[in-house]
Amino acid sequence: MERKFLGSPELTLRQKLWQIHWAFVFMLVVMAAVGFAMLYSAANGDAEPWANRHAIRFAFGLTMMIGVALVDIRFWLRYAYVIYFFVLLLLVAVDFGGFMGMGARRWINLGFINLQPSELMKVAMVLALARFFHGSSLEDLPRPQALIVPLVIVAAPTALVLRQPDLGTALILLLTGAGLFFVAGIRLWKFGLLGVLGLISAPIAWQFMHEYQRRRVLTFLDPEKDPLGAGYHIIQSKIAFGSGGLSGRGFMQGTQGHLNFLPEMQTDFIFTMLAEEFGLIGALLLLSLYILMLIYGFAIALRSRSHFGCLLAMGVTSTFFMYVFINIAMVMGLIPVVGVPLPLISYGGTAMMALLFGFGLLMGVSVHRDVMIGRRGATS
Secondary structure, three states: OOOOOOOOOOOOHHHHHHHHHHHHHHHHHHHHHHHHHHHHHOOOOOOOOOOHHHHHHHHHHHHHHHHHOOOOOOHHHHHHHHHHHHHHHHHHHHHHHHHEEEEEEEEEOOOOEEEOOOHHHHHHHHHHHHHHHOOOOOOOOOOHHHHHHHHHHHHHHHHHHOOOOOOHHHHHHHHHHHHHHHHHHHOOOHHHHHHHHHHHHHHHHHHOOHHHHHHHHHHHHHHHOOOOOOOOOHHHHHHHHHOOOOOOOOOOOOOOHHHHOOOOOOOOOOOOOOHHHHHHHHHHHHHHHHHHHHHHHHHHHHHHHHHHHHHHHHHHHHHHHHHHHHHHHHHHHOOOOOOOOOOOOOOOHHHHHHHHHHHHHHHHHHHHHOOOOOOOOOOO
């Protein structure tokens, strides 16, 4: 039997451009501008070495995002597994031939860029899960054997990422995967069962954790125990938050950051520097912008008429939420320090490219929201 797509007539390029949420694109530009300003401040009033590269990468990534959005959503359905397995092979390549940095093996040196495949996997996994659940019926999902493939799709990259080690990215992969399982229709009691199994296996997992990861957990529980060692990062971060007060100390006037008390202020702890310089008001304005972007993402997912589009948009938006939540909760001392960048603000090339590629898929779901796709088959 011939398998085919069902859908509306093909859109013209002009129609596709008209369908893009340009207000969302504008919010991305504002966010990147905030990132440029904070990286400029982190370098003590110099666009090098971070701010200029941040701007160039964003300009390239924004162009890529628009291009991805214009591609027919059925193309991404057709090649979802291909993209996933390609990125999975890159993760395997990191394990064998990646180079070390900051105590972890996470990057592949391509000469012009240090590629971090784990960042790409956050989007590739969403594509693969959306493809799988799109082709599964609600009658299939209650059967345990129907969950073997999606569980492997999540577990394989998570295991490889944990070997690097990169606990933050592994956490995002697991939580995003769990979110897509829920959206696809998996019963809540199964999540409860996995939670109980996770608690039971926690002592075993503790034995396999790296020593620095154990220290981070213990430091989270009592940062004052080692204020000049493992607890230094979070203590200085809290001091910077308090120093900012309501309206902040002013642009490039933060003492914790500019006197080098605040570590990794261009990456993981950039939100802390922003809060010190612009205070509670500035931090809340940034959070409001993030919340507005999340609302846009979930609204796009709910308006999609195809199951694949809905799952894809939900997955990308959930990944974005995990970035924001984990980074901000981390620097505020609500969870252990795990090393997750703040989207479009922190310095980092692969993370930005992967996120903008994901946003391109999100925009593509919006552009092709009226396209109906048959559940079975990814080729016409």
